Amino acid sequence: MSKGLFITLEGPEGAGKTTAAVEIKRELETLGFDVMMTREPGGIKIAEKIREVILDPTHTEMDSRTEALLYAAARRQHLAEKVEPALKEGRVVLCDRFIDSSLAYQGHARGLGIDEVWSINQFAIGSMMPDCTLYFDITPLEGLKRIEQNLGREVNRLDLEGMAFHDKVYEGYQILQERFPERMQRIDASQSLEKVTADSIKVLSAVLRK
Numbered sequence: 001m002s003k004g005l006f007i008t009l010e011g012p013e014g015a016g017k018t019t020a021a022v023e024i025k026r027e028l029e030t031l032g033f034d035v036m037m038t039r040e041p042g043g044i045k046i047a048e049k050i051r052e053v054i055l056d057p058t059h060t061e062m063d064s065r066t067e068a069l070l071y072a073a074a075r076r077q078h079l080a081e082k083v084e085p086a087l088k089e090g091r092v093v094l095c096d097r098f099i100d101s102s103l104a105y106q107g108h109a110r111g112l113g114i115d116e117v118w119s120i121n122q123f124a125i126g127s128m129m130p131d132c133t134l135y136f137d138i139t140p141l142e143g144l145k146r147i148e149q150n151l152g153r154e155v156n157r158l159d160l161e162g163m164a165f166h167d168k169v170y171e172g173y174q175i176l177q178e179r180f181p182e183r184m185q186r187i188d189a190s191q192s193l194e195k196v197t198a199d200s201i202k203v204l205s206a207v208l209r210k
């Protein structure tokens with residue numbers, strides 16, 4: 001049984017993960033890799049339904065622990081139904097957000113605790129951690145400015161949080177980088193899309209050579 005490569009993209013709102021993922025996929029395919037792009041929460045029917053519940057801007061009453069559990073439930077289903085089968089087929093999986101989002105957003109920004117959120121996610125993912133995480137580093141202000149300029153984008157419940165929340169998310173990601181220095185590779189996401197893509201491919205080429 002061949003084993004693929006599990007790559008995740010992380011970072012604050014508007015960092016450019018989704019845009020860059022399309023370019024990274026294209027570049028990796030040119031190099032001959034079989035790439036599957038997906039996202040969290042979502043990527044499959046059940047998880048997309050959970051996404052709608054979590055991100056509905058009218059669900060202002062949602063409890064933080066409920067939020068963390070819903071993300072973990074969507075993650076479990078997506079992993080079992082889509083990610084693990086693709087990895088077993090030897091594919092490269094590019095996943096827009098994964099466990100680090102829960103650790104930064106629910107663990108640190110919501111104040112549930114990174115270790116507590118880690119432990120509920122252990123039930124969801126077992127030992128299935130990414131081989132490499134591209135951390136798209138951009139200040140919350142710059143990321144949110146990009147989103148504001150993207151008039152076609154739907155505004156979700158988490159976008160509506162105040163600046164203090166987004167600053168905490170950013171702080172959460174800094175903590176995670178210190179905790180997982182080898183897995184989390186920093187990409188300067190304030191650069192042009194061309195430079196962000198090139199830097200990402202440079203990092204991934206080294207991982208793919210291993």
Ligand SMILES: Nc1ncnc2c1ncn2[C@@H]1O[C@H](COP(=O)(O)OP(=O)(O)OP(=O)(O)O)[C@@H](O)[C@H]1O
Nearest residue numbers: 013014015016017018019020146147150191192193
């Ligand atoms: N390198 C870049 N420079 C300038 N603008 C960019 C860059 N990358 C993406 N953008 C623009 O920024 C906006 C947000 O990009 P994108 O949706 O890819 O970010 P994201 O990290 O996936 O955001 P979110 O997680 O909040 O959905 C889009 O309008 C996109 O066109």
Ligand SMILES: Cc1cn([C@H]2C[C@H](O)[C@@H](COP(=O)(O)O)O2)c(=O)[nH]c1=O
Nearest residue numbers: 040041071097098101102105106158159
């Ligand atoms: C996986 C995951 C996501 N989030 C947050 C981050 C964003 O605000 C939304 C997802 O929207 P996107 O446009 O697809 O980036 O959900 C989170 O708080 N916790 C998570 O585990």
